[in-house]
Amino acid sequence: MIETEIIIVGAGPVGLFTVFEAGLLKMRCHVVDSLPSAGGQLSEIYPKKPIYDIPGYPMILAGQLVKNLLEQIAPFNPGFTLGETVVSLEYKNSKYQLVTNRGTELMAPVVIIAGGLGVFQPRKPPINNLVNFEDRGVEYIIRDPEFYKGKKVVISGGGDSALDWTVFLVENKIPTEISLVHRRSIFRGQPDSVQKVMEMASQGKINLLTESEVVEIIPDSTGRVKSVVINHDTSGKKTVDTDHFIPLFGLTPSLGPIADWGLEIEKNAIVVNTVDYSTKKRGIFAVGDINTYPGKLKLILCGFHEGTLAVQSAFAIIHPDKRNVLKYTTVNGVNPF
Amino acid sequence: MENTIQLKVIDRTGVAHQLEAPTDMNLNIMEICKINELPVEGTCGGMALCASCHCYIESDTPLPEANENELAMLAEAFHVKQNSRLGCQIRINSNIDGIVIRLAPS
Numbered sequence: 458m459i460e461t462e463i464i465i466v467g468a469g470p471v472g473l474f475t476v477f478e479a480g481l482l483k484m485r486c487h488v489v490d491s492l493p494s495a496g497g498q499l500s501e502i503y504p505k506k507p508i509y510d511i512p513g514y515p516m517i518l519a520g521q522l523v524k525n526l527l528e529q530i531a532p533f534n535p536g537f538t539l540g541e542t543v544v545s546l547e548y549k550n551s552k553y554q555l556v557t558n559r560g561t562e563l564m565a566p567v568v569i570i571a572g573g574l575g576v577f578q579p580r581k582p583p584i585n586n587l588v589n590f591e592d593r594g595v596e597y598i599i600r601d602p603e604f605y606k607g608k609k610v611v612i613s614g615g616g617d618s619a620l621d622w623t624v625f626l627v628e629n630k631i632p633t634e635i636s637l638v639h640r641r642s643i644f645r646g647q648p649d650s651v652q653k654v655m656e657m658a659s660q661g662k663i664n665l666l667t668e669s670e671v672v673e674i675i676p677d678s679t680g681r682v683k684s685v686v687i688n689h690d691t692s693g694k695k696t697v698d699t700d701h702f703i704p705l706f707g708l709t710p711s712l713g714p715i716a717d718w719g720l721e722i723e724k725n726a727i728v729v730n731t732v733d734y735s736t737k738k739r740g741i742f743a744v745g746d747i748n749t750y751p752g753k754l755k756l757i758l759c760g761f762h763e764g765t766l767a768v769q770s771a772f773a774i775i776h777p778d779k780r781n782v783l784k785y786t787t788v789n790g791v792n793p794f
Numbered sequence: 795m796e797n798t799i800q801l802k803v804i805d806r807t808g809v810a811h812q813l814e815a816p817t818d819m820n821l822n823i824m825e826i827c828k829i830n831e832l833p834v835e836g837t838c839g840g841m842a843l844c845a846s847c848h849c850y851i852e853s854d855t856p857l858p859e860a861n862e863n864e865l866a867m868l869a870e871a872f873h874v875k876q877n878s879r880l881g882c883q884i885r886i887n888s889n890i891d892g893i894v895i896r897l898a899p900s
Contacts, residue, residue: 583899614870616866616870640869644869706872710844
């Protein structure tokens with residue numbers, strides 16, 4: 458059990474800056490995020506994109522902003538649980554208890570949800586009954602390549618993830634047979650990955666099926682994947698026997714388990730009171746893109762403001778007997794702990 | 795009216811919405827759909843990174859070619875057809891007056 462003063466759900470820019478503002482008030486934070494590294498969509502979707510509306514920076518790359526924020530919060534020594542999604546939230550003995558999908562338990566009197574667009578989940582191709590085969594031969598993420606040792610594998614997708622995993626699995630001779638299925642004739646991944654895949658196809662190391670789509674999954678008698686039906690644009694359907702079907706079409710965000718925490722949800726966002734960005738549950742705040750209120754603007758700079766106000770009320774909950782006075786960093790500096 | 799164009803957006807239930815859009819506000823089709831409360835998420839904010847504004851162009855309106863980012867996203871998206879585009883990458887200007895688009899399945 459990880460016990461702290463504030464649990465921040467979401468390690469995007471707003472979640473990170475909230476650690477800083479909490480740190481100025483000497484409150485400890487632990488940050489949880491479903492992605493494997495900090496930065497949220499800035500790291501996951503657009504690390505190389507320039508941002509022009511961060512005060513004081515005429516231009517800063519998204520990835521650099523995340524680096525700077527991590528440096529800024531380092532004095533306050535936050536804890537991180539990355540690559541895990543908070544799936545449940547319960548109020549017990551005046552504290553919130555959160556559990557992740559991997560069973561990590563966290564406890565704190567205050568939770569600040571800075572979940573951005575929500576949880577990044579794999580984009581699933583529109584195939585009938587696809588979900589019935591999840592963990593029965595269909596995986597959307599390759600966690601452990603050795604899992605596919607000696608198996609037949611069909612990968613679909615045309616981006617870097619599909620290409621890179623195909624190359625990795627072939628180079629390490631893990632599965633016995635690999636097919637790569639892509640809807641188009643050209644790939645849009647890194648040129649050297651594309652070249653490698655083409656070479657592997659011409660050497661017969663992979664079965665490359667372009668202008669093709671997996672349209673159906675056929676089960677064996679136990680309900681596991683037995684084969685997939687692949688439709689080619691001109692030559693029609695054929696069946697390919699396989700142990701695993703791995704669609705790799707990138708990630709897409711959705712609100713995820715946050716929707717089930719008993720908070721007021723409107724248009725896929727959490728309704729908050731703009732006095733302190735509190736939700737209807739005392740001790741739970743929502744800041745950044747995940748919240749909504751009249752006049753809401755989904756901007757990083759607005760999220761910074763929201764996190765700053767939220768921690769003032771968090772202080773009153775964590776230290777009901779103390780009075781907080783605004784102190785300027787120019788006067789007080791930053792006092793690590 | 796000056797500085798406005800007409801466009802028709804057919805939603806996912808087949809209902810056609812006749813919309814008017816200003817040409818002088820640097821808007822795109824995704825944004826016009828959102829302003830009119832049509833079911834377009836625009837999750838990534840217009841960076842051609844989520845395909846939640848994927849649509850089919852049903853008029854013969856001449857459009858600028860899709861750039862690398864848009865093509866890369868369309869290569870990953872589902873239900874893609876020859877006339878697929880991302881609404882966020884189509885600027886509202888006088889050249890597209892009368893355009894007809896259909897929202898792709900979400």
